[in-house]
Amino acid sequence: MTLRFFADHSVSNFIIETLRAAGHDVLRLKDHISTDSPDLAVISKAQELDAILVSLNGDFADIVTYPPEKYRGIIALQVRNHPEIIPQIMTRLSDFISSHSDLDYYVGKLLLVEAHRIRIRG
Numbered sequence: 001m002t003l004r005f006f007a008d009h010s011v012s013n014f015i016i017e018t019l020r021a022a023g024h025d026v027l028r029l030k031d032h033i034s035t036d037s038p039d040l041a042v043i044s045k046a047q048e049l050d051a052i053l054v055s056l057n058g059d060f061a062d063i064v065t066y067p068p069e070k071y072r073g074i075i076a077l078q079v080r081n082h083p084e085i086i087p088q089i090m091t092r093l094s095d096f097i098s099s100h101s102d103l104d105y106y107v108g109k110l111l112l113v114e115a116h117r118i119r120i121r122g
Helices: 011-020 039-048 083-099
Strands: 005-006 025-028 052-055 074-079 110-113 118-121
Touching: 005 011, 005 039, 011 025, 011 083, 039 052, 074 083, 083 110, 083 118
Parallel strands: 005 025, 005 052, 052 074, 074 110
Antiparallel strands: 110 118
């Protein structure tokens, strides 16, 4: 099944192309709202588009500010100023997504994707 992702402005072309190469629909923030939109507008647009938000912005990993149960799914890529680990993170995420290809699986969940693990909240 194809998943729909909403990539915020911090998500690189490599990440977008990796998801698209796996057959998923990836919508770019810049094609829908201003790149300087506040976080609340970003996550609201993801909801409106019925998409899982993908971000490198650590703010979306804050479960107090963005409780996972209120959203269609949030994937927070944990790069921590080490862009060289993005290929490892994407390999881990791609493997996970191939085993969890139903959009409903992601509803109400926050996935914190690191090079060596994925933590799930919600």
